[in-house]
Amino acid sequence: MRVIIAAAGTGGHINPGFAIANKIKKEEKDSKIIFIGTTRGLENDLVPRAGYELKTIDAYGLSKKISIENIKKMYKTFKGLGEAKKIIKEFKPDIVIGTGGYICGATISAAHSLGIPTLLHESNAFPGKAVKMLAKKTDTILVSFEDAKGRIKNAKNIVCTGTPVKIVKKDYGINEKLEIIKKAGLNETKPIVLIFGGSQGAQKINEAILDILKNKLNKDYQIMWATGPKQYDIIKERLLDNNININNIENAKIVPYIYNMEEIMNVANLIVARSGAMTITEISNLGKPSILIPLPNVSGDHQFHNAKVLENVGAAKIILNNELHGEILNKQIEEIVLDKNMEVQMSKNALKVSTHDVEDKIYKEVLKLVKK
Numbered sequence: 001m002r003v004i005i006a007a008a009g010t011g012g013h014i015n016p017g018f019a020i021a022n023k024i025k026k027e028e029k030d031s032k033i034i035f036i037g038t039t040r041g042l043e044n045d046l047v048p049r050a051g052y053e054l055k056t057i058d059a060y061g062l063s064k065k066i067s068i069e070n071i072k073k074m075y076k077t078f079k080g081l082g083e084a085k086k087i088i089k090e091f092k093p094d095i096v097i098g099t100g101g102y103i104c105g106a107t108i109s110a111a112h113s114l115g116i117p118t119l120l121h122e123s124n125a126f127p128g129k130a131v132k133m134l135a136k137k138t139d140t141i142l143v144s145f146e147d148a149k150g151r152i153k154n155a156k157n158i159v160c161t162g163t164p165v166k167i168v169k170k171d172y173g174i175n176e177k178l179e180i181i182k183k184a185g186l187n188e189t190k191p192i193v194l195i196f197g198g199s200q201g202a203q204k205i206n207e208a209i210l211d212i213l214k215n216k217l218n219k220d221y222q223i224m225w226a227t228g229p230k231q232y233d234i235i236k237e238r239l240l241d242n243n244i245n246i247n248n249i250e251n252a253k254i255v256p257y258i259y260n261m262e263e264i265m266n267v268a269n270l271i272v273a274r275s276g277a278m279t280i281t282e283i284s285n286l287g288k289p290s291i292l293i294p295l296p297n298v299s300g301d302h303q304f305h306n307a308k309v310l311e312n313v314g315a316a317k318i319i320l321n322n323e324l325h326g327e328i329l330n331k332q333i334e335e336i337v338l339d340k341n342m343e344v345q346m347s348k349n350a351l352k353v354s355t356h357d358v359e360d361k362i363y364k365e366v367l368k369l370v371k372k
Helices: 011-027 043-049 068-091 103-113 129-137 174-183 203-214 229-240 261-267 277-286 299-311 326-337 340-351 358-370
Strands: 002-007 032-037 053-056 095-100 118-122 140-143 158-160 192-196 222-226 252-255 270-273 290-292 316-318
Touching: 002 011, 002 068, 002 103, 011 032, 011 043, 011 095, 011 277, 011 358, 032 043, 032 068, 032 103, 043 053, 068 103, 095 103, 095 129, 095 358, 103 118, 103 129, 118 129, 118 358, 140 358, 174 261, 192 261, 203 222, 203 229, 203 326, 229 252, 261 277, 270 277, 270 326, 277 299, 277 340, 290 299, 290 326, 299 316, 316 326, 326 340
Parallel strands: 002 032, 002 095, 032 053, 095 118, 118 140, 140 158, 192 222, 192 270, 222 252, 270 290, 290 316
Antiparallel strands: none
16 A cells, blocks of 8 residues: 655644554555655654655645735645645555645645545544645545534545544553552652643643642642643742742652653543643543643634533533633642542543544545545
8 A cells, every 4th residue: 555644743743644654554564655744844853753754845824814924825835736746646645644734735635636535634623724625625534523523514524533642541550550650759648630731831831830839739639740841940940939949849740751651641640731632532541530721822722622522521621721820720620639539530521532443443444445
């Protein structure tokens, strides 16, 4: 099987592309797979690292405003369509797959015009502009949440498969769990609240946690907090200003980044985070209660819609970014971790929207299109 995967920009777009590529490689050893991206995104680092060839084209997100900058982007994106066609004609794929980013517009359109089967994967509960625009040109659209189906009009075929993620539920024995907690520098006697804002951190969440620590509100629970590498030194200085040593805080362990995230997520009692599609998928698959702070000002307010998937089944509480501060976050944390019945029920509710065998489901849809 010869496959082109279009994925660009962020890890949230690129990692599902890797999962699909790796599954195809696993099932069909002789398959040939290349990626199409831009010269600007993370794909330039991640794709070669993953062992795949990357071809680049011009592609940009376009705003509705009329401006010289937007006209230039339109010209470059139109040029990118021609570049995508050239790559497709030379590579002769059996299928072209898009997993997100502006790159999908040019690549899927080019494949459609050349009569190549097309498949799009949408990770968010609120589909992006590219997916809606490409619905008529795409043979199959895969979504992560049932809620997304009704938000895509004029699609030929929509299948809910879920989003492929690396972090999975582990049933650790008591001793194994205690070892993970001890290794993380945590206490096995108090509930663990895991807090992170993505690989770069989230300043608003960090400000709220600083409030909690400065006022010593976390007496009955402990915090495992990944600040993000860029924020760590700033947090360290802010704590020092309050005579608090970052390496010696009662009921708190603060690190720039958590490298054993699967272990920590599995032993945590509660997760506080943004609500990107992959985070939501991981939380639901692990069956973890969560407090979600959707990132504002993103396309289609998709993080809010992602968070609503868990809130609607009673698995999460949402705090809007502009309403977030230490006192309200602490109150929400205590309501969950100090009420075992609530924690258990929210955990059960999260599992109601969990997804399994995602790569198998996606591969099945790929085969259907290739064998038509």
